[in-house]
Amino acid sequence: MEWFRSIPKVELHAHLNGSIRDSTLLELARDLGQKGGVAFLDVEDVIMKNDRSLVEVFKLFDLIHVITTEHSTITRITKEVIEDFASENVVYLELRTTPKKNDSIGMSKRSYMEAVIQGLRDVASVDVHFVSRTEQAPSSLNSQSTENSFNGSAKKKIYVRLLLSIDRRETTVAALETVELALEMRDLGVVGVDLSGNPTVGEWDTFVPALSFARQQGLRVTLHCGEVPNRKEVQQMLDFVPERIGHACYFCEEDWRKLKDLNIPVEICLTSNIVTQSISSIDVHHFADLYRTQHPIALCTDDAGVFSTSLSQEYSLASSSFGIDKVDIFDLAYKAISLAFADHKVKDEVRKIFSSSKGQLSSVDQD
Numbered sequence: 524m525e526w527f528r529s530i531p532k533v534e535l536h537a538h539l540n541g542s543i544r545d546s547t548l549l550e551l552a553r554d555l556g557q558k559g560g561v562a563f564l565d566v567e568d569v570i571m572k573n574d575r576s577l578v579e580v581f582k583l584f585d586l587i588h589v590i591t592t593e594h595s596t597i598t599r600i601t602k603e604v605i606e607d608f609a610s611e612n613v614v615y616l617e618l619r620t621t622p623k624k625n626d627s628i629g630m631s632k633r634s635y636m637e638a639v640i641q642g643l644r645d646v647a648s649v650d651v652h653f654v655s656r657t658e659q660a661p662s663s664l665n666s667q668s669t670e671n672s673f674n675g676s677a678k679k680k681i682y683v684r685l686l687l688s689i690d691r692r693e694t695t696v697a698a699l700e701t702v703e704l705a706l707e708m709r710d711l712g713v714v715g716v717d718l719s720g721n722p723t724v725g726e727w728d729t730f731v732p733a734l735s736f737a738r739q740q741g742l743r744v745t746l747h748c749g750e751v752p753n754r755k756e757v758q759q760m761l762d763f764v765p766e767r768i769g770h771a772c773y774f775c776e777e778d779w780r781k782l783k784d785l786n787i788p789v790e791i792c793l794t795s796n797i798v799t800q801s802i803s804s805i806d807v808h809h810f811a812d813l814y815r816t817q818h819p820i821a822l823c824t825d826d827a828g829v830f831s832t833s834l835s836q837e838y839s840l841a842s843s844s845f846g847i848d849k850v851d852i853f854d855l856a857y858k859a860i861s862l863a864f865a866d867h868k869v870k871d872e873v874r875k876i877f878s879s880s881k882g883q884l885s886s887v888d889q890d
């Protein structure tokens with residue numbers, strides 16, 4: 524594991540509220556329990572459970588959202604999630620979250636996102652680069668910035684970009700609001716939009732106006748696609764030709780052919796797919812075929828907190844399950860850079876970080 528932690532990595536599919544530390548979630552649940560907001564023991568049971576079907580996962584998200592309602596909590600979890608990814612040498616993170624509106628506490632989608640941005644600003648132990656091209660001076664894009672020390676040791680560096688998620692429970696109007704917000708927040712590192720949420724809820728047609736508008740305006744689009752069997756929707760989504768898709772668990776031969784013809788990259792979430800039983804076992808995971816045929820793919824965590832995983836663990840799992848040696852694992856991580864939605868300057872900086880880490884390959888035993 525140590526080696527998998529030590530190499531630089533790129534995370535392209537991580538949901539903020541799915542990536543919360545267990546310890547933080549339990550602490551927040553205990554606080555809320557004391558205020559009578561939830562029954563702590565019930566919550567503890569749900570949080571600590573390890574086997575989660577897709578249905579249970581979405582129940583858990585509803586519970587998590589009750590626990591993380593406040594702006595200050597969103598700020599805290601964002602900060603911690605960034606620190607956690609940076610601590611395992613994720614050097615580029617595309618973090619996605621669903622902007623939420625909650626009139627009872629004066630939360631608008633914008634104020635929710637401002638709380639997220641505050642979380643990025645609050646990180647002190649890691650050098651976080653999140654402001655996009657127009658505001659960031661070219662010199663600060665340099666990967667060897669000098670004021671980088673924390674408690675006497677060199678700070679790690681992480682580039683963070685944001686994707687705003689549209690929840691499949693939302694209406695066309697609500698989805699359009701999210702896209703408008705994403706456009707307004709481009710200078711704060713928002714690079715695209717995602718369609719996610721319970722895949723058994725909602726219709727593709729509801730989201731097309733917002734996703735088409737996003738695309739027209741130059742935002743990148745990624746879709747949760749084929750997480751449950753739904754032939755018609757998979758075809759409709761592929762016809763939209765998103766810049767990436769996530770999961771692709773329930774694909775038939777024709778879907779694979781179309782995906783490959785269109786060369787649409789896939790965000791692969793091994794542990795998530797196994798735990799939710801979307802894929803029956805790792806040895807039949809579509810990663811194997813996509814990897815062998817050199818289709819563009821990126822290993823991702825999905826929900827590191829909910830599925831008790833990390834990006835290092837996902838790389839380690841791919842290596843042990845599919846017999847991929849360290850040189851090829853490093854290459855797999857490197858190739859994910861080109862699938863990022865950030866601009867080419869950021870990608871070049873991330874490539875430099877990989878180049879300077881290449882020594883890790885020669886200094887390790889290839890076993």
Ligand code: 6MZ
Pocket residue numbers: 538539540541580584585619620621622688690719720721722747750795799825826
């Ligand atoms: C579909 C998922 C997901 O947005 O509140 N989400 N949507 N499939 C998945 N695979 C298991 N995992 C997470 O993060 C939590 C939200 O992300 C989406 C769901 O809409 C969930 O409510 P945010 O930060």
